[in-house]
Amino acid sequence: MAAPRKIGIIGAGTMGSGIAQKTAQSGLDVILMDLEQAAVDRGLGGIEKMLNKGVERGIFRPGQPEAILGRIKGTTKHADLKDCDLIVEAVFEDLEIKRNLFAALEAHVRPDTVLATNTSSFKVEKVAVGLAHPERVIGLHYFFHPAQNRLLEVIPGPQTSPKTLEAAWAFCEATGKTGIHSEDSPGFVVNRFFVPWVNETVRLLEQGVADLPTIEATAKKLLGIGMGPFELMNVTGVPISQHAASGLASELGPFYAPCDRLKEQVSSGKDWDLKGEATEKGAADVEKRYVGLVLMVAAALVEEGVSSIEDIDIGAMVGLRWRRGPFALANSIGVEKAVAAAAEVAAMYNLPLPKMLAEKKEDLKPFNIRAANLNIKDGIATITMNRPNAMNALDPDTVASLAEAFDTAAADPAVTGIVLEGRGKAFVAGADIKFFINAIDAGDIPRIVDFTRTGHELFLRIDQCTKPVVARLNGMALGGGAELALACDAIVADQGAVLGFPETGIGIYPGLGGTQRLAKRCGLGVARYLVFTGDIVPAAKAASLGLVDRVAQSGESGQVVQALLKEGVVKAGTGAGELANAGEEKAACEALFSDQNVDKFLSGSFEATDKFGEKAAKKIKSKAPIALKLANDLMNQALALPIEAGVEKELAVLADVFSTEDAREGLGSVGKARPQFKGK
Ligand SMILES: NC(=O)c1ccc[n+]([C@@H]2O[C@H](COP(=O)([O-])OP(=O)(O)OC[C@H]3O[C@@H](n4cnc5c(N)ncnc54)[C@H](O)[C@@H]3O)[C@@H](O)[C@H]2O)c1
Missing domain, CATH: 3.90.226.10 (2-enoyl-CoA Hydratase; Chain A, domain 1)
Known part of the structure; x- marks a missing residue:
C-alpha cells in the first residue's frame, strides 16, 4: 500500500487549519472542509498569515506560501473528499458529532480510506462505533500549534487494522512529525501526566506549600521551560485545565479531578495574578512533588502498557518542550530520591505505587532509557x-x-x-x-x-x-x-x-x-x-x-x-x-x-x-x-x-x-x- 498522498482535513478551526498547513508544507495535497464557506475562508486566511510571517522570519522563501496554499483546496461538501487516502477530523470535541461525521463520510470515500480522529478525550474505539469499517479508524493526536509542534500521538484502537496503523505511521513520517505510540487509553500519553501536573501546580498553592511566583519559577527551572504552568493556564484559558482534569477524573478517578482552588479561579473568571518575586521558601518541596507526581503517573502508563519509557520521555520533550521527560528527570536527580518522592505522592492520594517503582526500592539502577x-x-x-x-x-x-x-x-x-x-x-x-x-x-x-x-x-x-x-x-x-x-x-x-x-x-x-x-x-x-x-x-x-x-x-x-x-x-x-x-x-x-x-x-x-x-x-x-x-x-x-x-x-x-x-x-x-x- 502506498503512503497516503491525498489528505482530507475536516474542521478548519485552530487545530484543523494548522494540520492542513503542516500537511501541505510537506508536499501533500489537502482538502480542508468545514460546515460553512466562511469557516473555511477563516482557516485558509489564518494559514496564509502564518506562512507570510514565516517568510518575514526567514523560515520560508518568498513564493513558498503561494505554493503551499496552492496545495490546499477548501470545501464544504463531503463528496469532495471522495478520493482522499486519509482524513483527519478536527471538529468540535463532541462524540456524536464525530461519529455522525465519520458515518456520513463512509458514504463517499473508499473502504480503505483511513479515518483519523484528533480527539483529546474520547477513546478511539468509541469514535469508531457504528461504522461499516471501524478497522480504518485511528487516533492521531496533534499538539498546539500543529504546524510547529512536532509531536504526534499515534493511537490504534482495539478495532484498528494493521494496515491502517501502517498508513498512519507513514503519514506521520511524511509530514515530518515525531510520532509516539499510545494505546487507546484516557489522556493517551502526554495529557495523562501533563494535566495532573497542572492540577498539582494549583494544589501546591492551595496547600500553601509555596506562593505562586515560587511555584512558577521552580517549575520553569526544573523542567527548563520558558513559560510556567500558571502563565500557560492564562494563555490557554484557565477553564481548559479544569475541563481536561474533569475529563480524566471521569475515567481514572478522583486523583485527576480539578482541585477546589482551580475551580474557584475558573468561577472568578480571572486569570492568575503572576505578580511577585519567587523565593526559596517551599521551592524544594515543590520540586519534590513535581518529580514524584510525573514519575508516578509515567510509571503507571508503562505498567498499563499504554506506552514505553522512551516514548513517554520523547512526548514530554517534543510535545511539551520539557528539558527532560519523567524518567530522565528521575535519573538526573537520583532514582532513590525520585522514587521516594513518587511514593510520597502515591501515599498522599491513596494510590498504589506502580510495581516498577516499588521494585526500584531494591534496585537503584537508573531507569533504562534506550537510545x-x-x-x-x-x-x-x-x-x-x-x-x-x-x-x-x-x-x-x-x-x-x-x-x-x-x-x-x-x-x-x-x-x-x-x-x-x-x-x-x-x-x-x-x-x-x-x-x-x-x-x-x-x-x-x-x-x-x-x-x-x-x-x-x-x-x-x-x-x-x-x-x-x-x-x-x-x-x-x-x-x-x-x-x-x-x-x-x-x-x-x-x-x-x-x-x-x-x-x-x-x-x-x-x-x-x-x-x-x-x-x-x-x-x-x-x-x-x-x-x-x-x-x-x-x-x-x-x-x-x-x-x-x-x-x-x-x-x-x-x-x-x-x-x-x-x-x-x-x-x-x-x-x-x-x-x-x-x-x-x-x-x-x-x-x-x-x-x-x-x-x-x-x-x-x-x-x-x-x-x-x-x-x-x-x-x-x-x-x-x-x-x-x-x-x-x-x-x-x-x-x-x-x-x-x-x-x-x-x-x-x-x-x-x-x-x-x-x-x-x-x-x-x-x-x-x-x-x-x-x-x-
Ligand atoms: N485546541 C487544541 O489545543 C487541541 C489539541 C489537540 C486536540 N484538539 C482536538 O481537536 C479538535 C478540534 O479542536 P479545535 O481547537 O481546533 O476546535 P475549533 O473550535 O477551533 O475548530 C473546530 C472546527 O470544526 C468545525 N466543525 C464542527 N463540526 C463540523 C462538522 N460536522 N463538519 C465539518 N466541520 C465541523 C467548526 O466549524 C470549527 O471551525 C477537538 O476534537 C479537540 O479536542 C484540540
Whole structure:
C-alpha cells in the first residue's frame, strides 16, 4: 500500500487549519472542509498569515506560501473528499458529532480510506462505533500549534487494522512529525501526566506549600521551560485545565479531578495574578512533588502498557518542550530520591505505587532509557535511534545502546534482516559535538579515541554481519550518521533526506570509517568532493553520486526497505555500491576531483573553468587545512586497504587532528559564527 498522498482535513478551526498547513508544507495535497464557506475562508486566511510571517522570519522563501496554499483546496461538501487516502477530523470535541461525521463520510470515500480522529478525550474505539469499517479508524493526536509542534500521538484502537496503523505511521513520517505510540487509553500519553501536573501546580498553592511566583519559577527551572504552568493556564484559558482534569477524573478517578482552588479561579473568571518575586521558601518541596507526581503517573502508563519509557520521555520533550521527560528527570536527580518522592505522592492520594517503582526500592539502577530501540517483526529487526531531541547524535551511551540492539538482532536466529532508522527529523545528525568539546577541554583526547574505537568495532560488526543490514534514512544523515549508513549493505533514503560529511568545516575529518568506506563505495572523486566541500546533498543527488541505493517517495521508505529485504535484493556483504545506480553527478566529481586537481585544490591554486569547480574551490578554502590534508591522505589509501586496516589508519591520526587548535575552533563554532582556521 502506498503512503497516503491525498489528505482530507475536516474542521478548519485552530487545530484543523494548522494540520492542513503542516500537511501541505510537506508536499501533500489537502482538502480542508468545514460546515460553512466562511469557516473555511477563516482557516485558509489564518494559514496564509502564518506562512507570510514565516517568510518575514526567514523560515520560508518568498513564493513558498503561494505554493503551499496552492496545495490546499477548501470545501464544504463531503463528496469532495471522495478520493482522499486519509482524513483527519478536527471538529468540535463532541462524540456524536464525530461519529455522525465519520458515518456520513463512509458514504463517499473508499473502504480503505483511513479515518483519523484528533480527539483529546474520547477513546478511539468509541469514535469508531457504528461504522461499516471501524478497522480504518485511528487516533492521531496533534499538539498546539500543529504546524510547529512536532509531536504526534499515534493511537490504534482495539478495532484498528494493521494496515491502517501502517498508513498512519507513514503519514506521520511524511509530514515530518515525531510520532509516539499510545494505546487507546484516557489522556493517551502526554495529557495523562501533563494535566495532573497542572492540577498539582494549583494544589501546591492551595496547600500553601509555596506562593505562586515560587511555584512558577521552580517549575520553569526544573523542567527548563520558558513559560510556567500558571502563565500557560492564562494563555490557554484557565477553564481548559479544569475541563481536561474533569475529563480524566471521569475515567481514572478522583486523583485527576480539578482541585477546589482551580475551580474557584475558573468561577472568578480571572486569570492568575503572576505578580511577585519567587523565593526559596517551599521551592524544594515543590520540586519534590513535581518529580514524584510525573514519575508516578509515567510509571503507571508503562505498567498499563499504554506506552514505553522512551516514548513517554520523547512526548514530554517534543510535545511539551520539557528539558527532560519523567524518567530522565528521575535519573538526573537520583532514582532513590525520585522514587521516594513518587511514593510520597502515591501515599498522599491513596494510590498504589506502580510495581516498577516499588521494585526500584531494591534496585537503584537508573531507569533504562534506550537510545536505540529494537523491534522484531516477521523476521525483520528494526533498530530505531531514539533521541529525536538530540537529532539522534552519537555519544557513548547512544553507541552502547545501538551496539546492544544490533548484537541482539544479529544473534537472533529468527532474524533474517536488520534495518537501522532514526526517530524524528534525523537518521543520525552526526557525533555528539558536546562530547568532543568536553573531552578536549578536559585535556582527555584519549576519551575521543576510545569512543571512536568502540564505534569502529560496532561499525565493523555491522559491515561484516552475516545478515543483510539496511540503513533507512528518514531524514538527515550527517557525519557519523552518514558513516553509520555506509557500514550497512544498502542505503534507502526518503526523498526529503539529506546526506553530508561536514567534518572538515569543523576542523576534523570523518573518523568513523568515512574516509575509507566512502571511497570504497563511491570512488575517490565522489569521496573527495563530499569530504573536501562538506556539501550536504539531497537524496536524489546522493543516488546519482552512488551514495544512496534507492530513493523512496515521502513516507514510503519503510515499504521499500521491507520489499528489498523480503525479495532478497539486499545481501549480506554488499554495501560497496553494488546496488547503487550512480549517474552524471559521479562522473562530474571524478572529472573535477582528479589526482592532478586535488593538490591544486588543497594548495588554493586551483583555477576553475566552470561553476562546479569555482564553488568547490571557494568552499575548500574555508575548511581546516590540517583536517583536509589528513582526510586526503586517508582517502588515498582507502582503495588499497581492507576495511579493518583502513579504519586503523583513520584511528591512528585521530588524536593528531583533535589536538589542533582548528578542531577546538571548529567544534566550538557549531551553531555560532563561522570558524577562523589557522592551519594549526
Ligand atoms: N485546541 C487544541 O489545543 C487541541 C489539541 C489537540 C486536540 N484538539 C482536538 O481537536 C479538535 C478540534 O479542536 P479545535 O481547537 O481546533 O476546535 P475549533 O473550535 O477551533 O475548530 C473546530 C472546527 O470544526 C468545525 N466543525 C464542527 N463540526 C463540523 C462538522 N460536522 N463538519 C465539518 N466541520 C465541523 C467548526 O466549524 C470549527 O471551525 C477537538 O476534537 C479537540 O479536542 C484540540
